[in-house]
Amino acid sequence: MANIITVDHVSMRFNLAQEKTETLKEYAVKLLRGQLMFNEFYALKDVSFQVERGESVALIGRNGSGKSTMLKVIAGVMYPSQGSVRVNGEIAPMIELGAGFDMELTARENIFLNGAVLGHDRAYMQEHFDSIIDFAELKDFVDVPVKNYSSGMLARLGFAVATEVKADLLVVDEVLGVGDFMFQQKCQKRLADMLAGDTTLLFVSHNSQQVRELCSRAIWLHHGVVRGDGPADEVCTAYETAMQRGEV
Numbered sequence: 160m161a162n163i164i165t166v167d168h169v170s171m172r173f174n175l176a177q178e179k180t181e182t183l184k185e186y187a188v189k190l191l192r193g194q195l196m197f198n199e200f201y202a203l204k205d206v207s208f209q210v211e212r213g214e215s216v217a218l219i220g221r222n223g224s225g226k227s228t229m230l231k232v233i234a235g236v237m238y239p240s241q242g243s244v245r246v247n248g249e250i251a252p253m254i255e256l257g258a259g260f261d262m263e264l265t266a267r268e269n270i271f272l273n274g275a276v277l278g279h280d281r282a283y284m285q286e287h288f289d290s291i292i293d294f295a296e297l298k299d300f301v302d303v304p305v306k307n308y309s310s311g312m313l314a315r316l317g318f319a320v321a322t323e324v325k326a327d328l329l330v331v332d333e334v335l336g337v338g339d340f341m342f343q344q345k346c347q348k349r350l351a352d353m354l355a356g357d358t359t360l361l362f363v364s365h366n367s368q369q370v371r372e373l374c375s376r377a378i379w380l381h382h383g384v385v386r387g388d389g390p391a392d393e394v395c396t397a398y399e400t401a402m403q404r405g406e407v
């Protein structure tokens with residue numbers, strides 16, 4: 160089967176300032192004078208993997224292991240310092256709460272805006288509009304600027320839009336953890352339905368049960384390095400065992 164994602168020897172380096180600077184001006188002056196010392200920090204180190212069309216893959220690992228950075232590089236929000244990423248299809252990214260929304264606009268306006276960003280015209284979005292609002296349970300808040308939404312409401316709207324407009328690849332960062340229990344169940348069911356079609360799912364989760372239920376495969380990142388890649392159940396068990404033993 161064809162690969163939808165090819166991650167080829169990707170490294171992501173961040174430069175962390177060693178000294179604390181109080182103001183942006185002080186930072187800029189020190190930077191121009193060459194007085195700032197940086198520590199090089201690799202959030203991803205020589206990561207390679209491929210994902211086939213229709214696979215559902217979870218990225219797991221401790222806090223700070225590089226999962227979100229990997230999603231951002233795949234979604235094209237960040238460019239890797241080394242290596243390359245190729246995505247063969249249309250991506251619906253849900254990687255930051257509210258990203259892709261204009262906070263000053265209403266839900267109605269944002270739905271059309273988001274649709275346009277994903278390459279869908281007004282007529283297409285109009286056709287799907289009611290279904291998005293129904294799923295997000297925001298019927299009474301359609302014309303409220305989203306800056307007044309709670310984080311749960313924003314997550315519901317984001318999830319509803321990203322999953323309504325069928326993309327080839329859905330990239331989801333922990334957003335399933337937001338919203339109440341009932342909504343999480345609904346999201347999980349929708350993802351399962353999409354996976355029964357030919358959507359590819361790549362998602363980050365700290366919930367092993369969810370990973371086992373939704374994903375056929377898991378990739379375990381540890382300090383930016385791939386420590387495991389294989390059937391979700393096996394990789395989750397290896398990760399849990401390592402945590403219980405205090406090895407990670």
Ligand SMILES: Nc1ncnc2c1ncn2[C@@H]1O[C@H](COP(=O)(O)OP(=O)(O)OP(=O)(O)O)[C@@H](O)[C@H]1O
Pocket residue numbers: 173174202220221222223224225226227228229
């Ligand atoms: N823009 C940035 N500048 C500097 N460091 C960053 C930046 N983005 C991420 N990092 C660092 O890279 C490392 C990996 O972060 P990342 O968010 O990818 O981890 P994660 O596995 O998603 O963690 P979590 O489970 O807590 O969400 C962390 O140490 C983080 O502090």
